[in-house]
Amino acid sequence: MSKQKVPYKIYLSEEEIPKAWYNVRADMKTDHRPILNPGTLKPMTPEELSPVFCDELVKQELNDKDRFIEIPEDIRNFYKMYRPSPLVRAYCLEEALGTPAKIYYKYEGGNTSGSHKLNSAIAQAYYAKQQGLVGLTTETGAGQWGTALSMACGFLGLDLKVFMVKISAEQKPYRKGVIETFGASVTPSPSNTTQVGRKILESDPDSNGSLGCAISEAVEVAVTTEGYRYALGSVLNQVLLHQSILGMEAKTAFEKIGEYPDIVIGCAGGGSNLGGLMSPFMEEKIVGKDTAPYFIAVEPASCPTLTRGKFAYDFCDTGMVTPLAKMYTLGATFAPSGSHAGGLRYHGMSPILSQLYHDGFIDEARSVVQTDVFKAAEMFAKAEGTLPAPESAHAIHATIEEALKCKETGEEKTILFGLSGTGYFDIGAYMQYNDGTMVDSIPTDEDLQRGFAAIPNVEG
């Protein structure tokens, strides 16, 4: 450890928590295509969005002008209960790898929700409360988002109805327990409490559910119940905006220690962690600075949205009731194999990130099979004393690959990755990996074609 020059953990002071979120859209040369009303195929208007999202969030969703949007003081005060999160220097991982690379990670798993999702949850709940709403509806898959939103709503005294993918509710009863502890209700999806749920159950009574299906149910309840709106933990522009705090804090921390990342790595599901971590660094790439890092998105081989998907207008949900978004997609009907552990199982990708990847600002996307992901996760856990979420471990896998390249070349690159969550709630998957029963699944070209066939034929 004689090489230690910077601390193991770099904490900002509470005063250094950003006072505004960064809105990368304002800097993008090519803005992403607008979301479309699936009926008229015209761009969604604020009026059309307001039954779904509360008013301030509609503005944020459509805002492509303001580079910075102020964080209200009450949200900043909530952030102070668990932020700033540390930027951690992975000295022990470096030593275990024997790499000259300097590895840093932004660790978001230390709060009770266990992930970065809380950053957007408190914002979405706050604006709903400001508008005098009664409550929110949402969906959750792996459970991180549902937990985060239940904490935010519990704190503000808002009601929350969570539609939880049925197989997750059964496999992860404790996630359900945490969400209920914070006062929210949990309905396994598909359920017979909604029209879209009943329709799905009619055609498949034993359906395990999917994120897309739970979204459909949550949206239906929000738009048909007085005083309720819908909240989503990823994909949306507003979510990327709120999550920009990840990259902004990381940038400030790097400035404090006089370092800067050569490579930024994030796991890719709907894009909340990836976009939040990358976008503040992306700014420089967009204006063409030489200092801009190299960006790598890492996704599961079982749900290869960026690496094998299509860039097209598609529905955000299985029930095909949401607006159409131009994004990388595997088709709204695509569902990754049931053997896939953890999150990152969404068929689409944030329209902002899709555009940035399409335009070459995200330099590279790669996919990894899950046994390789868990191998990297366990190595990291033993070396660094932190058990990562399977989602985050995708980024660890790529980090180790890049660090080993540096070992070959002797380059002392600085690598930043997002450790977006804790592995506490995925011990079942770790146990599968340890006892050798975890299997890898890679969709065949035929599987993908079936998903692509469901993509509507909309130009844009």
Next chain:
Amino acid sequence: MSKQKVPYKIYLSEEEIPKAWYNVRADMKTDHRPILNPGTLKPMTPEELSPVFCDELVKQELNDKDRFIEIPEDIRNFYKMYRPSPLVRAYCLEEALGTPAKIYYKYEGGNTSGSHKLNSAIAQAYYAKQQGLVGLTTETGAGQWGTALSMACGFLGLDLKVFMVKISAEQKPYRKGVIETFGASVTPSPSNTTQVGRKILESDPDSNGSLGCAISEAVEVAVTTEGYRYALGSVLNQVLLHQSILGMEAKTAFEKIGEYPDIVIGCAGGGSNLGGLMSPFMEEKIVGKDTAPYFIAVEPASCPTLTRGKFAYDFCDTGMVTPLAKMYTLGATFAPSGSHAGGLRYHGMSPILSQLYHDGFIDEARSVVQTDVFKAAEMFAKAEGTLPAPESAHAIHATIEEALKCKETGEEKTILFGLSGTGYFDIGAYMQYNDGTMVDSIPTDEDLQRGFAAIPNVEG
């Protein structure tokens, strides 16, 4: 939040992590009575202890001279991966209670082991490694200690054999999964792998196990296996020594903000958290300073060691193979009701803390029934956004009581309590509390008499 003068979280720099542990025994006016060889009833010698603990830890266990014991650099470097832990100002809890009291908590739940146990685990593993041992044995009940020691052993490449109370292993398979992920083996106790385990199974084949029984098995394996020693997560003098980092860090943090606690509150099981948090503040009480805080120990009504136990020489384990310690005890055969959730189910109490309580340096011990504990826990979780371990929630309960007294009197007392762990692994208990199936159990006087009858008749 206009009253905010100090930050929500006070972090020390890594350089401010203590460089030595504080050994309260060196300052105690009445040292606790020595531990006795159960055969000869003479004080245990270092030679007799060395088959059980590694040599450096034997020295620490018996050291009543040195006020400070240096922390080796490798342990300090490990501490830097997850320490200093924050001292948190509970602004939102204060607001929810409407109290003029200033509430602070030392939060130890942010690391992957989920509790303060890691502070002693790395120390015990380090000295074993230094001595060239192959591995360690230990027991775990609720699972925190087993997880912490598996992380420490995984980091140093030591083997670890964990005897896990059978009912816990069945009720908490994920705890077992985490421990195995870090490379340790888990044996449900009582097991047929030891003499003492077989004996217990003979008389009760369906035994759920107990901490005392798991200790007996772990000690037996340690003393009969070449290259192994035994490690314990609480009760021992060495553990209180390592855990003194809790109180020392807290003291330094209070100095930084120009505050000082009037009351220090900790939950009481075997004493590792309570002693670690209190002892550095206790120093002043012992030398009779006016600034010394008022100390409150909080224990479960179902296992009322301090409030209803006897101060006597007793065995530390059910199998009655360990040395005798002079301590508050309910008798080695006492087991709290199966309905009791979480840890704090040990029949005895750290000899150091027992002596301090007996001599009046711990001002007060109180007991709480578990439904009241969970009520306090949920209130805290909603207000502060952190789900506490049921153990720690005992301290929360007393903190709320004291804060409400301040509301009555208008006193602006400063309260410090130990939030020793996260509630992530106790969601099952939270679910019981939420659905109304949690029951309180308070042992009858007859229950206690049965336990007392097993206490050996040893003067001291």
